[in-house]
Amino acid sequence: MNLMAIPMSRRQAFKVMIGFGGTVASVVLPKPALASPEEHPAHPVAPPDAVAMLYDSTICTGCKACMPACNEANGLPTDTVLSGGIWDMPTGLNAKTKNIIELYQDPQSNEFAFVKKQCMHCLDPACVTGCPFGSLVKRDLGAVTWNSSLCIGCRYCEVACPFEVPQFQWDSWNPKIVKCEFCYDQRLKENLEPACTAVCPTGAVIFGKRDALLHQAKDRIAAAPGKYFESRIYGEHEAGGTQVLYLSNVSFQKIGLPKLGPTSIGHYATKVTSKIYKWLGGPILMAGVLGFVIRRNWNRHELERLEHEKKTGYPDQL
Numbered sequence: 001m002n003l004m005a006i007p008m009s010r011r012q013a014f015k016v017m018i019g020f021g022g023t024v025a026s027v028v029l030p031k032p033a034l035a036s037p038e039e040h041p042a043h044p045v046a047p048p049d050a051v052a053m054l055y056d057s058t059i060c061t062g063c064k065a066c067m068p069a070c071n072e073a074n075g076l077p078t079d080t081v082l083s084g085g086i087w088d089m090p091t092g093l094n095a096k097t098k099n100i101i102e103l104y105q106d107p108q109s110n111e112f113a114f115v116k117k118q119c120m121h122c123l124d125p126a127c128v129t130g131c132p133f134g135s136l137v138k139r140d141l142g143a144v145t146w147n148s149s150l151c152i153g154c155r156y157c158e159v160a161c162p163f164e165v166p167q168f169q170w171d172s173w174n175p176k177i178v179k180c181e182f183c184y185d186q187r188l189k190e191n192l193e194p195a196c197t198a199v200c201p202t203g204a205v206i207f208g209k210r211d212a213l214l215h216q217a218k219d220r221i222a223a224a225p226g227k228y229f230e231s232r233i234y235g236e237h238e239a240g241g242t243q244v245l246y247l248s249n250v251s252f253q254k255i256g257l258p259k260l261g262p263t264s265i266g267h268y269a270t271k272v273t274s275k276i277y278k279w280l281g282g283p284i285l286m287a288g289v290l291g292f293v294i295r296r297n298w299n300r301h302e303l304e305r306l307e308h309e310k311k312t313g314y315p316d317q318l
């Protein structure tokens with residue numbers, strides 16, 4: 001059958017391509033089936049070279065200088081849809097926004113806090129375990145980066161990430177997965193710190209070795225009893241530990257950081273997949289699961305697209 005002979009919209013054509021590509025490739029390359037729980041310890045230990053960011057919400061002024069710095073370092077356009085083309089105004093992480101400052105506000109109690117969101121660079125990243133094609137990789141220093149040549153756009157990484165970080169470029173014929181990569185290629189490789197930490201005028205977000213930043217965060221907690229929420233550091237243990245660490249004076253959940261246990265999600269995932277592959281014939285099941293995920297994501301995208309058009313009055317570009 002010649003697919004090109006059938007009249008179809010760009011959206012339909014892309015849908016066929018990723019559905020077909022996803023199913024075939026998942027049969028050929030069932031990578032998660034090959035990972036064992038032993039490769040993903042429940043409580044991973046950070047390697048000695050692991051770098052990190054420490055974000056202290058109590059020092060952040062919400063100036064947002066880190067946002068255009070991130071866009072510039074990563075060659076990303078501004079997101080001006082909601083501002084009618086005037087200024088950068090993203091409402092969350094998206095395909096043009098790898099780093100965002102959000103405001104939590106409780107009008108009743110007047111409690112408020114800023115929060116910086118970007119990839120957490122998990123010690124054992126669920127996106128890496130979840131990607132069937134190895135297109136997300138944990139690099140040296142601990143940066144989690146994405147490789148376009150291996151990605152088929154299944155969006156499995158989006159489903160796997162507990163922090164809802166990876167974003168799919170819906171308005172491109174050659175879509176990428178967009179997420180903070182710790183400025184690995186742009187700056188870390190050149191021995192430069194990430195753009196967001198380099199530009200922050202208050203030191204609310206700083207860069208360094210993970211061990212050293214954990215010590216520094218603990219010193220801040222000890223020096224100001226009662227100041228920080230639960231006197232603890234978010235990211236020290238969550239989901240097996242992350243390389244972005246948070247201090248806050250309001251609840252971590254209120255500022256949008258999910259409540260997660262100390263066990264690595266990769267560990268859970270490989271425990272489940274290794275059992276499934278042992279008993280149920282992995283490649284066939286994997287193809288089915290991926291087909292389901294792809295279809296579900298497309299349906300979700302249709303809803304997002306309609307909602308976007310209703311909210312902004314702008315037609316979707318696909």
Ligand code: SF4
Nearest residue numbers: 060061063064066200
């Ligand atoms: S540049 Fe620093 S102070 Fe300004 S919003 Fe970003 S983290 Fe907060």
Ligand code: SF4
Nearest residue numbers: 119120122125127161
């Ligand atoms: S926060 Fe999400 S995208 Fe980033 S490393 Fe962790 S699982 Fe991957």
Ligand code: SF4
Nearest residue numbers: 070099180183194196
């Ligand atoms: S490390 Fe780089 S890509 Fe990540 S949020 Fe900071 S500036 Fe953006």
